[in-house]
Amino acid sequence: MSQVFHRSTNTLSRVSIFGGIFILGFLVWAWAELNASNYATRAKVPVNQPVPFSHEHHVGGLGIDCRYCHTSVENSSFAGIPPTKTCMNCHSQIWVNAPMLEPVRQSFRTDQSLHWIRVHDLPDYVYFNHSIHVAKGIGCTTCHGAIDRMPLTWQEASLQMSWCLDCHRHPEEYVRPRSEVFSVAYQPPPNHVEIGRNLVKEYHIQSLTSCSTCHR
């Protein structure tokens, strides 16, 4: 009786085992890459808003402090999106006829909220608190990036859990002096890890990596 398989099948089967692992590996890698891509995480994608509000102009150009508008960032989990009234503090007097600002004026006249689109949309099973991060010396730009150079606001970080854990495991690499938290010009000095280690001690920063720190 002749052989069912030709001799060359030996080589083919060896190659296909290798190929199977390789192709599977590639698929896993491609999936992981796609998952972490800016397309999936929506990082670095400017978000269109009802009014094209520019942080570049208001923060970089005019030097307005973050807390002028985001008033609750030091006391609350939520940094606060300013009510229309805050816009009108200045825009009752300047740019009063700009068509771009008509939605703001209309909102003020009619007492209907502006429908800002949330840029940082964390899943609802994650509990993030701004006030504790600010109080422990995590600067705004550490997570939000160079907000003073964003004509339209985008999400700078991936907001994936690995990104949160990077800092929760090694806070000394990211912490800055409390006096610099709201500074958009702050550049970490070359010995920032050394300074960071001292700040971690001084501010009693714990490396919280338990699941229930954020998922509760």
Added chain:
Amino acid sequence: MKPRNSSTASLRVRYPKLRIRISIALLLACASLACRRDMQDQPKYIPLRGSDFFADGRSARPIPEGTVARGELRADKVFFTGKSGDQFVDQVPFPVTRQVLERGEERFNIYCTPCHGRLGNGLGMIVRRGFKRPPSYHTDRLRQKPIGYFYDIMTNGFGAMQDYSAQVAPRDRWAIAAYIRVLQYSQMASINDVPPDVRQELNSELSTRSAEPKR
């Protein structure tokens, strides 16, 4: 003539639109597996999330008129209005410590400098961009105003200035008012007002600053 693929043909006859049905079923299966975001977007209110339930679409409800939230009873009239009777008070209703002044400086620099400038001379960035220039604090008229006057303006606004009651808490408004006094003193002070032990520090600071290259 017999069709080439008899089994497919007979399936087609028995189940017309079979292909469309299969693709829809596959699509639905994918959708139910991959596209549900119930955990990400739970039906609950987080700050400023919209609401279908209320006519104005706000989940954060305005406080009904005539109600007082727990801990927000404003019984201390002097503290919350800056007035005693009809008169502005001339004293901060709590002890002004160095911490209070530093808090005042910080809050002033956040909320007031855009128009009033760091020195309180009314030449802030927003004024340079066309906002009506507020008066400088360094006039006899404003130096003689009681401190409650400044608290009142922050609370209720004045002229082109909107009120800051929503942005600055009452205690911080007092701290800012106290810091405005600091600014007023600082712009009138001479070197003789500086305690001798700090004078040296001021001099060295001045000389290092003048040694810096002009920008």
